[in-house]
Amino acid sequence: MSETISGTAQSPAGRGRRPGSGRLVGRVLRQRALVAWGAIVGVIVLAVTFAALLSPYDPNTGTLADSFAPPSWEHWLGADRNGRDVLTRLLYGGQVALLAAVEAVGIAMAVGVPAGLVIGYVGGWLDRILMRLVDGVMSVPFLVLAIAVIAAVGRGLPNAMAVVGLVYAMSVLRLVRGEVLAAREELYVDGLRVSGAGARRILFRHILANIAPPIIVQATLMFATAIIAEATLSYLGLGVTQPTASWGSMLAEAQATIRQNFFLAVPPGMAIFITVLGINQIGEGMRDLFSREITVGRLGLNVVRRAEPERAVSEPVPSALPERPVALEVRNLSVSFPQHGHGRVEVVRGVDLRLHRGELLCLVGESGSGKSVTAMSMLGLVAHPGLVTASSIRLADQEISGLDFAAMRAIRGNRIGVVFQDPLGSLNPTFTVGNQVCEAIREHRDVSRRQARALAIDLFDRVGIPNPAQRFHDYPFQFSGGMAQRVMIAMALSCDPEVLVADEPTTALDVTVQKQILRLLSDLRDERGLAILLITHDLGVVAEVADTVATMYAGQLVEYGPVAEVFAQPRHPYTQGLLDSVPRNEASNGPLASIRGVVPAPVDWPIGCHFADRCDFVEEPCRHSPVPLTGLGESGRAARCVRAGELRLHGISRDRLDTHAGVPSAAGSGTTP
Ligand SMILES: Nc1ncnc2c1ncn2[C@@H]1O[C@H](COP(=O)(O)OP(=O)(O)OP(=O)(O)O)[C@@H](O)[C@H]1O
Numbered sequence: 001m002s003e004t005i006s007g008t009a010q011s012p013a014g015r016g017r018r019p020g021s022g023r024l025v026g027r028v029l030r031q032r033a034l035v036a037w038g039a040i041v042g043v044i045v046l047a048v049t050f051a052a053l054l055s056p057y058d059p060n061t062g063t064l065a066d067s068f069a070p071p072s073w074e075h076w077l078g079a080d081r082n083g084r085d086v087l088t089r090l091l092y093g094g095q096v097a098l099l100a101a102v103e104a105v106g107i108a109m110a111v112g113v114p115a116g117l118v119i120g121y122v123g124g125w126l127d128r129i130l131m132r133l134v135d136g137v138m139s140v141p142f143l144v145l146a147i148a149v150i151a152a153v154g155r156g157l158p159n160a161m162a163v164v165g166l167v168y169a170m171s172v173l174r175l176v177r178g179e180v181l182a183a184r185e186e187l188y189v190d191g192l193r194v195s196g197a198g199a200r201r202i203l204f205r206h207i208l209a210n211i212a213p214p215i216i217v218q219a220t221l222m223f224a225t226a227i228i229a230e231a232t233l234s235y236l237g238l239g240v241t242q243p244t245a246s247w248g249s250m251l252a253e254a255q256a257t258i259r260q261n262f263f264l265a266v267p268p269g270m271a272i273f274i275t276v277l278g279i280n281q282i283g284e285g286m287r288d289l290f291s292r293e294i295t296v297g298r299l300g301l302n303v304v305r306r307a308e309p310e311r312a313v314s315e316p317v318p319s320a321l322p323e324r325p326v327a328l329e330v331r332n333l334s335v336s337f338p339q340h341g342h343g344r345v346e347v348v349r350g351v352d353l354r355l356h357r358g359e360l361l362c363l364v365g366e367s368g369s370g371k372s373v374t375a376m377s378m379l380g381l382v383a384h385p386g387l388v389t390a391s392s393i394r395l396a397d398q399e400i401s402g403l404d405f406a407a408m409r410a411i412r413g414n415r416i417g418v419v420f421q422d423p424l425g426s427l428n429p430t431f432t433v434g435n436q437v438c439e440a441i442r443e444h445r446d447v448s449r450r451q452a453r454a455l456a457i458d459l460f461d462r463v464g465i466p467n468p469a470q471r472f473h474d475y476p477f478q479f480s481g482g483m484a485q486r487v488m489i490a491m492a493l494s495c496d497p498e499v500l501v502a503d504e505p506t507t508a509l510d511v512t513v514q515k516q517i518l519r520l521l522s523d524l525r526d527e528r529g530l531a532i533l534l535i536t537h538d539l540g541v542v543a544e545v546a547d548t549v550a551t552m553y554a555g556q557l558v559e560y561g562p563v564a565e566v567f568a569q570p571r572h573p574y575t576q577g578l579l580d581s582v583p584r585n586e587a588s589n590g591p592l593a594s595i596r597g598v599v600p601a602p603v604d605w606p607i608g609c610h611f612a613d614r615c616d617f618v619e620e621p622c623r624h625s626p627v628p629l630t631g632l633g634e635s636g637r638a639a640r641c642v643r644a645g646e647l648r649l650h651g652i653s654r655d656r657l658d659t660h661a662g663v664p665s666a667a668g669s670g671t672t673p
Pocket residue numbers: 337347365366367368369370371372373374386537602
């Protein structure tokens with residue numbers, strides 16, 4: 001009799017809303033400061049735009065009888081020396097300030113963005129010459145330049161603001177050039193070049209779209225400084241001329257009559273202060289909006305959300321080693337990403353997994369099946385815009401789903417260690433390895449520098465780094481791949497974790513070194529009772545070190561059990577297909593078997609069994625409804641197959657496997673033998 005373990009239903013996330021304007025509005029609304037300051041600046045802009053409707057007075061004429069009139073019902077902010085209504089002049093002055101800022105920022109963008117794009121993309125002598133020119137222009141204060149230009153072409157705010165715009169264009173150019181220099185090294189740009197795209201299309205359609213956020217933020221912040229620039233120029237008499245009102249000229253007039261009525265300086269001063277502060281706050285808010293950090297937690301990482309109750313599983317996940325304490329238990333873990341035109345799409349659906357102390361569980365499956373995303377999501381390491389939900393993730397006796405970023409950070413590297421595939425890429429090249437391991441130790445433990453050093457050297461010794469005290473002072477580039485991976489393992493062990501997640505830790509290493517690292521992991525499991533989740537493509541690795549194996553296919557766990565039993569007799573056709581595809585230590589005739597068809601993309605996952613279209617044993621019931629992972633009632637085995645009870649699949653004994661072989665990639669698995 002089979003026991004139902006996971007009743008994962010069709011995901012509601014897969015039927016999510018389309019990404020786009022709705023989500024953007026939601027994100028904007030969550031930025032409360034941005035919304036509040038946007039509203040304040042919006043009111044100011046509306047008020048100055050409709051000044052003629054709001055005020056019954058002419059801004060430039062007044063009656064002498066009202067000279068220096070205090071605030072009253074007729075003149076809400078009083079009147080100036082010439083009896084002109086201060087509020088009216090403030091509103092009309094705002095028009096001048098905003099138009100001047102639009103002019104300066106418009107010129108800055110029109111000149112700076114295309115120039116920066118071209119200079120950054122073309123580089124070479126053009127870049128060197130123009131950047132020296134830019135440095136020269138930027139070394140002269142804009143007021144000096146403005147005075148020089150006004151002396152040459154005559155007074156007037158448009159001339160003055162054009163100079164301001166050109167000076168600003170230099171900093172826009174610098175920003176855009178820097179962004180383009182970085183973007184042109186990106187692989188997607190190489191891809192466009194290879195596909196024959198012209199420079200104009202690459203620059204204006206692709207690169208510009210990618211670097212737009214910092215440019216928009218810069219333009220907003222620049223708008224605020226342009227308002228100050230206008231006020232400064234008009235205050236100095238280089239901007240608007242009397243009797244036209246501007247906030248700067250109003251300040252200058254107020255200063256001339258400060259002894260008679262000091263209050264006259266307050267309205268233009270406050271108008272400049274509030275408008276500039278508001279626009280700056282909007283710029284900062286947009287910076288936050290565009291960066292991942294604020295919206296999803298520091299470093300752009302998402303915390304794991306607790307799944308809604310209706311998605312909770314009711315039965316326990318299978319256990320191949322029931323006598324051992326549970327180190328990590330994951331229930332109903334799902335991960336989704338927004339995909340253009342499809343809303344939120346699940347790439348991992350309803351994974352249940354249990355890892356015991358002293359157990360080495362290998363997670364296998366073709367490329368793209370969801371192994372890495374599963375492991376990283378448990379650690380809260382899936383970045384925005386990924387969304388991770390789980391009914392529960394228990395680390396020993398602590399529930400860690402729903403923890404915030406800070407709490408997860410305290411767990412990562414402390415109770416759970418992580419080792420990645422590329423050890424040299426994971427180490428900072430500018431610090432010695434000893435320094436980096438000590439830093440990891442002191443991040444989580446209250447020990448002195450000296451104690452951390454001693455601990456680090458002990459760990460280096462334990463993971464098999466020869467001359468650990470000397471090598472402590474070496475930089476990553478002085479290590480081979482295998483030694484660097486030992487450093488990574490030492491770092492992962494530095495706080496004596498209960499669980500170690502190793503994502504393809506030996507893929508980048510040669511066969512001999514692979515074996516050494518695997519032996520090390522296996523020894524650490526035995527010595528420390530470490531629970532290890534090892535992600536690998538390599539069934540040879542599984543055969544060599546694993547206690548238990550879990551097979552993933554198209555975002556779901558499809559089989560789980562003790563490795564010897566799963567290999568000897570798989571209970572899911574996909575596991576059998578994987579085992580068939582692996583080279584063996586024996587002579588054989590004919591080509592190597594492979595699984596027909598390709599792994600479906602997450603948007604194409606069928607309602608029923610995800611493997612149905614590739615399965616040689618498929619029957620109608622397989623396609624009807626989601627297939628649960630079902631316990632098989634024998635030593636913690638489970639399979640997600642409607643026919644698991646009746647099929648007699650063949651396996652392979654562990655010693656017949658070529659232990660250096662790998663699981664075929666999705667791309668390579670498209671042919672029928
Ligand atoms: N940031 C992301 N945005 C959108 N989709 C993603 C993202 N990261 C992973 N995916 C998708 O999630 C699925 C699972 O990817 P994952 O890297 O976990 O597979 P894997 O089994 O570890 O493959 P490999 O062995 O090649 O590393 C894939 O379909 C992948 O395209």
